[in-house]
Amino acid sequence: MSLSDYKGGSLLGEDLVNSVPEIKQYANVNVEQVVNVGSQDISPAHWTKLANRINAIFAHEPKVAGVVVTHGTATLEETAYFLNLTVKHDRPVVLVGAQRPATAISADGPLNLVNAIRTAGSPAARGMGTLVVMNDEINCARDVTKSNTYRVETFRSGELGFLGYVDPDQVSFYRTPTKRHTVRSEFDIDASGTFPQVEIVYSYVQPDVAMIRMLHEKGVKGIVFAGSGAGIISQVEKDAVKEILSSPPESRPIIVRSNRTGNGRVIARKDFDVLEMIPADNLSPQKARILLMLALTKTTDPADIKRMFAEY
Numbered sequence: 001m002s003l004s005d006y007k008g009g010s011l012l013g014e015d016l017v018n019s020v021p022e023i024k025q026y027a028n029v030n031v032e033q034v035v036n037v038g039s040q041d042i043s044p045a046h047w048t049k050l051a052n053r054i055n056a057i058f059a060h061e062p063k064v065a066g067v068v069v070t071h072g073t074a075t076l077e078e079t080a081y082f083l084n085l086t087v088k089h090d091r092p093v094v095l096v097g098a099q100r101p102a103t104a105i106s107a108d109g110p111l112n113l114v115n116a117i118r119t120a121g122s123p124a125a126r127g128m129g130t131l132v133v134m135n136d137e138i139n140c141a142r143d144v145t146k147s148n149t150y151r152v153e154t155f156r157s158g159e160l161g162f163l164g165y166v167d168p169d170q171v172s173f174y175r176t177p178t179k180r181h182t183v184r185s186e187f188d189i190d191a192s193g194t195f196p197q198v199e200i201v202y203s204y205v206q207p208d209v210a211m212i213r214m215l216h217e218k219g220v221k222g223i224v225f226a227g228s229g230a231g232i233i234s235q236v237e238k239d240a241v242k243e244i245l246s247s248p249p250e251s252r253p254i255i256v257r258s259n260r261t262g263n264g265r266v267i268a269r270k271d272f273d274v275l276e277m278i279p280a281d282n283l284s285p286q287k288a289r290i291l292l293m294l295a296l297t298k299t300t301d302p303a304d305i306k307r308m309f310a311e312y
């Protein structure tokens with residue numbers, strides 16, 4: 001009955017679907033077990049396997065209306081954004097999780113799963129990109145983030161809000177994501193599951209910049225700052241970025257400025273432009289990292305990467 005102690009991954013996808021007979025009222029569901037790990041242990045290789053499998057299903061099975069991915073909530077938004085940029089079809093992919101364990105009182109997983117399946121089967125969800133359905137609300141992959149450790153209303157899209165409701169009578173959309181995704185995405189992935197290394201550096205009062213130097217020495221291809229305020233960094237961090245800029249071009253990572261506030265855009269500004277730092281618009285640091293990883297599979301041209309951060 002515990003609401004906090006449980007072992008993730010104990011139930012297989014087949015068990016989850018079989019435990020909710022109401023699903024049969026809405027859809028014929030084929031279950032595939034692609035990965036079975038706690039979401040804190042998801043890797044880009046798992047993302048790749050999932051994206052390639054979903055692309056294959058959509059390419060070869062015209063009768064499939066949509067795909068639902070059950071996922072731990074810790075990193076669900078990261079997998080969702082990766083799929084948003086790498087699934088190349090307009091049929092919906094819906095990620096769903098649960099805040100309460102399946103064995104807990106008032107478990108939320110069964111209703112979330114039914115609602116995710118209803119959304120994946122809804123013609124209205126076509127062309128919306130990857131979606132996250134939890135707590136009767138439909139969020140777009142780009143904007144949604146886990147905002148609370150234990151509350152069932154944890155998945156929020158910040159000030160921009162969610163896209164729609166899943167109510168007992170129907171699935172209702174009120175907004176459309178405008179940024180590029182799925183069929184309008186330029187990113188292709190191969191089967192290798194490996195990507196240029198991009199790490200995140202969190203900004204705070206008086207940081208030790210040894211971490212920045214270490215990442216540079218290690219040869220990472222990208223660094224995303226989770227900057228404070230409007231996506232800014234301190235003078236010591238700027239000095240560390242200057243050191244990187246003075247190194248040979250082939251060893252210089254692309255550096256992106258996002259922000260740690262959770263809302264609002266990071267915009268170009270002279271003192272950071274001279275350091276060749278690319279603004280991440282309103283992407284969270286963890287989503288800016290995913291976009292940079294994919295961008296670096298295409299180009300190392302800062303101007304082109306800047307364009308991508310404006311478009312995705």
Ligand code: ASP
Pocket residue numbers: 008037038039040071072073074075
């Ligand atoms: N089950 C969670 C997840 O996969 C992680 C946890 O809280 O143990 O995201």
